[in-house]
Amino acid sequence: MKPVGWEPERRFLNKWGMHLLLSEQRNAPCHLPETQLLEETSLRSLLHRYERVYIKPVAGFGGSRISLLEQLANKIHWTRQETGERLVFPDWLRFWPIFSSSHPKSDIFIAQQAAPLRTYQNRPFDIRVHLQRDTDNRWVYAGDLVRVAGSGGIVSNVAISGGEVIPTERVLQALGIEEDTQPSWREIADWVCRSLDTVDQFEEVGLDLGVDVDGQWWLLEVNTNDAWGGPSHELFAQLPDTKKYDEIRLRYARRVGIPQWLQDIVFDSSDSGDGTH
Structure with a gap:
C-alpha cells in the first residue's frame, strides 16, 4: 500500500507525504523542520x-x-x-x-x-547530496556540492534565486565547519534511502541539508526521480572540477542501459581529460 501523498501517474511522493514518511521512521540522524x-x-x-x-x-x-x-x-x-x-x-x-x-x-x-540555519556571506545555502543506484542496484554516494542563494533570495535553488554552485569544502572552510562531516551526510543518506525503499524503486535521490549554529544537521528537502525528471546532474557541471559530473552521467548511462558504443561517443571527450573545464 502506497503512503499518503503518493502520485501514481508521476511516480512521485509529494512534500507532505515525504514529511509523513520520514517522521514515522526511527532513529533519525538529523533534524526535520x-x-x-x-x-x-x-x-x-x-x-x-x-x-x-x-x-x-x-x-x-x-x-x-x-x-x-x-x-x-x-x-x-x-x-x-x-x-x-x-x-x-x-x-x-x-x-x-x-x-x-x-x-x-x-x-x-x-x-x-524555517530552520535556524547558518548562512554563507549572509545568503541562504544548503548542501546537495546526490545518490544513485549502480548496476548492482545498490545506492552509491555520488557527490555533494553547495547551492547558495542569490542576493535577496529566500531559497537556495540556483535558477530561481539567481544563485551559484560552490565546492563544499570551500564553504565548510569559510564557516569553520569540520570537513570530516561527510560521514554524517552518508548516515543521513542511508537512513533516507532505506525509508524510500519501502515506497518505490527510486533511481536517484538528492538531499538538501542545512547546518545550524550548534553544528546540528537539518534535512530540508528530499528530491527523487519521477516521470517529470529527477535531481539535477547539471548542478555538478557548474563546479570548477567536473569529475563528479562525468561520473554521475556515466553511472546513469550504465544504469539505464545506454549501449557501450554510445557511451564511448558521449563520454569520450570528458573522460580523456582531467575532468575540468
Missing part, C-alpha cells in the same frame, strides 16, 4: 512559535511558488521568491485575506518551520 498542511490555524501557530515559516506547494519543484513569512516587530512580512515582492502587514486580520486569496484550497501547500 516542523511541517503542517497549510491552513489558517496551522500557519498562525507555526509563525507564533518560530517567527519564520516557509510556504511550499506539495508538488512543486525548482523553488517555484515558495514564499517566506516572518514575524518582525509585531508585523508580518511576506516575501515571494519568484517575484521578489515583499509585503508588510500590520496584523493578521489584514494579512490573511490577501494571502489566502493567492493560495486557493484547490492547490495544496505545506507550512514549514
Whole structure:
C-alpha cells in the first residue's frame, strides 16, 4: 500500500507525504523542520512559535511558488521568491485575506518551520547530496556540492534565486565547519534511502541539508526521480572540477542501459581529460 501523498501517474511522493514518511521512521540522524498542511490555524501557530515559516506547494519543484513569512516587530512580512515582492502587514486580520486569496484550497501547500540555519556571506545555502543506484542496484554516494542563494533570495535553488554552485569544502572552510562531516551526510543518506525503499524503486535521490549554529544537521528537502525528471546532474557541471559530473552521467548511462558504443561517443571527450573545464 502506497503512503499518503503518493502520485501514481508521476511516480512521485509529494512534500507532505515525504514529511509523513520520514517522521514515522526511527532513529533519525538529523533534524526535520516542523511541517503542517497549510491552513489558517496551522500557519498562525507555526509563525507564533518560530517567527519564520516557509510556504511550499506539495508538488512543486525548482523553488517555484515558495514564499517566506516572518514575524518582525509585531508585523508580518511576506516575501515571494519568484517575484521578489515583499509585503508588510500590520496584523493578521489584514494579512490573511490577501494571502489566502493567492493560495486557493484547490492547490495544496505545506507550512514549514524555517530552520535556524547558518548562512554563507549572509545568503541562504544548503548542501546537495546526490545518490544513485549502480548496476548492482545498490545506492552509491555520488557527490555533494553547495547551492547558495542569490542576493535577496529566500531559497537556495540556483535558477530561481539567481544563485551559484560552490565546492563544499570551500564553504565548510569559510564557516569553520569540520570537513570530516561527510560521514554524517552518508548516515543521513542511508537512513533516507532505506525509508524510500519501502515506497518505490527510486533511481536517484538528492538531499538538501542545512547546518545550524550548534553544528546540528537539518534535512530540508528530499528530491527523487519521477516521470517529470529527477535531481539535477547539471548542478555538478557548474563546479570548477567536473569529475563528479562525468561520473554521475556515466553511472546513469550504465544504469539505464545506454549501449557501450554510445557511451564511448558521449563520454569520450570528458573522460580523456582531467575532468575540468
